Amino acid sequence: MSAIRSNVPGPLLTLKRLPHGEGLELPAYETAGAAGMDLRAAVDDGKPLTLAPGARALVPTGWIMEIPHGFEAQIRPRSGLALKNGVTCLNTPGTIDSDYRGEVKVLLINLGEADFVISRGMRVAQMVIAPVTQVRLTEVTETSETVRGAGGFGSTGV
Ligand SMILES: O=c1ccn([C@H]2C[C@H](O)[C@@H](COP(=O)(O)OP(=O)(O)OP(=O)(O)O)O2)c(=O)[nH]1
């Protein structure tokens, strides 16, 4: 299926391609209703990255992004890689701050039993753009009472 790259309403994501991202497809929503854009590995052509079982690696995407103010990008695993290969994002969801101007990278870990080979252009993760709210803080000595109170961590039963 070809990727859908345009015609979606929403804020504008500005991207700068880095030299090692030359020739790679833009991140893209693979279907009309996709929540995330798939990100491709900008590893060297002919020099795939092999993740041994238990190993982790920071995979370059070849992109610097300007996430619109008031939004973040979440880097999330692809379920297919997780199911078939045991490969996931170690820090999921990875957070890309709107003021970050470094290369977006994907921290992958191989929780499977076999080597996992990452070749150039492989879709290794997906990126969801989500609104964020920055709050103001006020320090107090007492907080309001609720029925839940301090109950948590299974306090309501199974
Ligand atoms: O999966 C990720 C997670 C983070 N980053 C980049 C963008 C993000 O804005 C920056 C910082 O990420 P984070 O705040 O999660 O890491 P930190 O350990 O708190 O580093 P810092 O002290 O730089 O904030 O690193 C990525 O490229 N990929």
Ligand SMILES: [Mg+2]
């Ligand atoms: Mg941080």
